[in-house]
Amino acid sequence: MRKKGMAAAAVTVAGALLLAACSSDGSSGGDASEEPDTSGGDAPNELTFMFRGGEYDKLAYETAIAAFEEETGADVTMIITDADQYATKLQAAIAGNQVPDVFYVEPGRIQGYVYANVLADLTEYVDQSVIDNIWDFGVDAYRFNVETGERGLDGDPFFALPKDVGPFGFGYNTVMFEEMGLEAPSPDEPMTFAEFTDLAKQLTVDKDGDGELDQWGTGLNVVWNSQAFVWGAGADWISEDQKTVTVDTPEFAEALQWFADLGLVEGVTPSAEQAQTLDTYQRWMAGEIGFFPVAPWDIGTYNQVAADNPDTFGYDVIPYPVANAGDDWATWLGSLGIAVSENSKNKELAAQLATYLSTDLEAQKILAENKVQIPNLIDYATGEWLETDALAAGWPANTKAFVEIAQEKGRPLPGTWTYTPEWYDNFxxxxxxxxxxxxxxxxxxxxxxxxxxxxxxDQSWVSADQAKAQG
Structure with missing residues (x-):
């Protein structure tokens, strides 16, 4: 996933939001012109595993799956594609009855796939003690009660296991703050909107004196960043029962206007035209932007940029700003699931692979060490990993912010629990x-x-009832 300017590409999000909610951008890996055979394995020990990602993901999974093959005698064929192609290729595989044995699935597609008899119920394959040691959202995102149509309720069957949970954190350029002699933001307490604006204005400067700004306080995409600020103002997109859209509140409007005014009034972001010349993701890594998102799927890239450009780029993670002092901060917590085909010829072994990739301690260590995700296992993530392993592997100094998001500060993107996300995309x-x-x-x-x-x-709820009746 790539963050452009304030609103660049904001209108091209239908269906893509939940797909891109987590994991790496998949900038490499998989030739879009090729159509690999995705059908499940035929021999008793053969499996196909279809996923999306870039080189970091590929290397991590090669290591993890090699260990699984050695342990079980399985023969796993990996099929990797980039993020933009994944959904299309998976849909084609489903339509052609060539569903992989094991594959990624996003939470928003669970209901439709269950009703279409695509996903195996994995509940019987995983001990409750293991489930209790996984982040709540990581399991709840894939729970579905076929009879009632309800999502995410404790005790309901789950039709995938979390590949990960993806805490969408916030960061700042540590080198820029040091160079300008500014006090670093607190790693624990969120700034208020006013404090953030003041710092962003101090960071927005014409460094070379040519009359044009070449450093900005921030440069945030409204599609991916406004959630944190809306929630930090006490507002939301939808009611708790998922039946009423709640964007028309004063708190919501004030948070959105403040976000817009960062560029329109305060001038602390590159203009839409400047963002088209060089998007804010690239400007952030070029050391031109002070505050920008930091999420696990970008850690490997950011670390490489920092190693190559230590005089201009370094980063750490902090809480998102809130409207007023004392307000609680929040951000979104994404996930991708690892599902098993209901029609897999080797369903038990496929479930074993899904369980291994999601819950095995050694597999989680491999994936976290390769910096593609935080660990799924709560005891490891909050203990040994946070205390020693994360820093040793090159995660940010304040990586505990990621864990805090997974524990309590993270919320699903609006639309995660509804049958279709079109209502949210329309915003x-x-x-x-x-x-x-x-x-x-x-x-x-x-x-x-x-x-x-x-x-x-309303139509989403009608569609859910229709799908249930036809299922």
């Missing part, structure tokens, strides 16, 4: 009128969007 259609051009106030925008989004949410 971003036209958002550039608020954050890029300022032609519309946030208050007017959310007032108009609520009706559109509510209609789509």
């Amino acid at each position: 971003w259609v036209g958002i550039e009128s608020v954050v890029d051009t300022g032609d519309q106030t946030a208050a007017d925008y959310v007032a108009g969007k609520q009706t559109e989004m509510q209609m789509l949410l």
Whole structure:
């Protein structure tokens, strides 16, 4: 996943939000022109495993699966594709009845795949003691009650295990702060919106004196970053029962307007035109931006940039800002699941592979050491990993912020629990009128969007009932 300018690509998110909610960007790995055989293995020990990712993911899984093969005698064929191609290739495999034995699945597709008899129920294959040691969201994201249509309830069957949980953290350029003599943000206490704005303004400068800004306080994509600020203002997209769209509140509008004003009024972000010339993700790594997202799937890349450019780039993780002192901070927590085909000819061995990749301690150590995810196992993540292994492997100094997100600060992206995410995707259609051009106030925008989004949410519930009836 790549973060562009304030709203660049904001309107191209339908269906992609939940797919890209976690894991690496998949910038390499898999030739889109090739159509690999994804069908499950035929021999008693053969399996196919289809996933998406880049070189870090590929190397980590090669190591982990080699250990699984040695332990079990299995013969696992890995099929890797990039993030943009994965959903299309998986859908084609399902349509062609060539479903891999084991494959990634995003939480938002669980209901449809279960009703279509694609996913195996994995509940019987995993001991409850193991489940109790996995982050709650990592299991709940894949729980589904076929009879009631409810999602994420404790005790319900689960149709995938977490590949990971992906805490979408916030970071700052440590080198920039040191160079400018600014006190580093607290690793524990969130800044207020006002404090963040003040720091961002101090960081926004014309360094070479040519009359043009060449360093900015921040450069955030509204599609991926506004959730944290909306939640930090006490607002949300949807009611707790997932039935009512709640974007038309004063708190929501104020948070969105503050976000827009970072660029439109305060001038602490690259303009939309500057972001098109060089997106803010690249500017962040070039040492031109002070605050930017930091998530596990970017750690390997960020570490390499810091090693190659120690005079301009270094980073650490901090809490997201909140509206007022004393407010609680939050951000989104994504996940990808590892599912097993209901029609796998080697279902028990496939379930063993899914369980191994998700819950085996040695496998989790391999994946975390290769910096593609934080560990799924709570006792390891909060103990040995956080105390020694993470820093030894090159994770950020304040990696405990990732663990804190997984424990309590993380929330699912809006749309995760509903049958379809179209209602949520609709929010971003036209958002550039608020954050890029300022032609519309946030208050007017959310007032108009609520009706559109509510209609789509209502239809999502109707579609869920129809799918259930047909399933």
